[in-house]
Amino acid sequence: MTAVTRRERVEQKERAILEAAAEAFVESGYDGARMADIAKRAGVAEGTVYLYFKTKTDLMRAFVADFWGDLTQRAEQAVADKGETFEALDALAAMHLQNLIERFDVVELTQSGRVRRGDTPGNREFMKAYVAVFDRIWRRGMDRSELIETAVHWQARDIFFGSLEYAARTIRLHRDRTQASVVDNLIETLKKRYAVTTKEKPSTQKSERLLQRLEAAVTRLENTSNRA
Amino acid sequence: MTAVTRRERVEQKERAILEAAAEAFVESGYDGARMADIAKRAGVAEGTVYLYFKTKTDLMRAFVADFWGDLTQRAEQAVADKGETFEALDALAAMHLQNLIERFDVVELTQSGRVRRGDTPGNREFMKAYVAVFDRIWRRGMDRSELIETAVHWQARDIFFGSLEYAARTIRLHRDRTQASVVDNLIETLKKRYAVTTKEKPSTQKSERLLQRLEAAVTRLENTSNRA
DNA sequence: CATTATTTACAAGTCAAGCTCATTTTGCGA
């Protein structure tokens, strides 16, 4: 418990403050949270907090970064054992939606990332590593030709994350609407648009060959019957 | 300019304050905007602002409501003369994306709608009338059987608005990515998933039957001509 | 171990910004 080295003690206190902040932010939102309260929860004077985090904004940034870091780990686990592209996407979507719904407060914090005009909020800066999980699946899918060649990576990604975020809001408002159906629908939609259909193409090719043969035959027959 | 009746004067002043607030919010964001500055811009004492709007939050709410009101009008116009479901959706999507990109600052304000824990921010409260435009198109599409019967209205809506919002962010970050392609892709995706394919399904069935018949005929003819 | 130096902690105090309220000004009917 009680650490020995200086470094350990410092890190321990930093964690304590961060945890206190997390509680406060989740309970009261960014504006609602009071620095004084966070200090008290961490068992530290108000001034001390500022030795570890320059501003309140900084504190929230750290908190949000932590959050997305955790999510990324979980996402990677959820996806690890999934071989086929849409299986992996399904797992990722289910995970993502679940987290969005459970911890929507934090997600909203992420996006409302206090901007005082001028400094880049990095709304999505936090999400970069997280989004990379999707990117990896997608790229692998392209390599394996499980996705059509004309698929535009970033457009698919926006559909994926965008619709899930909106769905999360909807579900929070109407508890009767199920997560599973959202994920199923999304995956179905992506499949219809982006999946390579190994069955369809060949069959049309076959019928085209057939058509050519028929046309040739008919032409020939027409000629012979005309001549006759 | 100078109004006559008391009522008119009051309304005029309210508008002046609202306009001043709009400028300030767009320039500096919610936090950056100063009530003192808004008052000065509107040519009014700071206390006066509070006679018209109870709080700063209220002021922003009014501003954002106005904004979405305008958008709704424009959306309705854009969609008015579009007959077929996906044509209308295409027009709406193009309009929406355009506005998201142009006025993203306001959209972000909408979502960061200051929450002091407890009161519903009504993120989407503003958007209700706006979203109704989509709903109308969709419902009509169902009535006309241009959409498959199993389509889930709200899920489609979330895909529509969610992906457009994310796409808007992406496009703002990478100016080279085009709006048109996003809209095309979205509509294509929705079609593949939700459109009733009155031509395709029956036609392929029909053409297959036709093919079979032709093949049989040709085979027969070939045989007879061979025999001859 | 004593002393000095440095890092860490503290909490009283500053400052800025949203909001209030006692007072003044304005406009209208009698």
Added chain:
DNA sequence: TCGCAAAATGAGCTTGACTTGTAAATAATG
């Protein structure tokens, strides 16, 4: 012109993020 209610004012009040001068704890030095 007078009276009075509605409208406007701006000097404070309050709150909460941040600063800063001071004190405690820890490390370095002789």
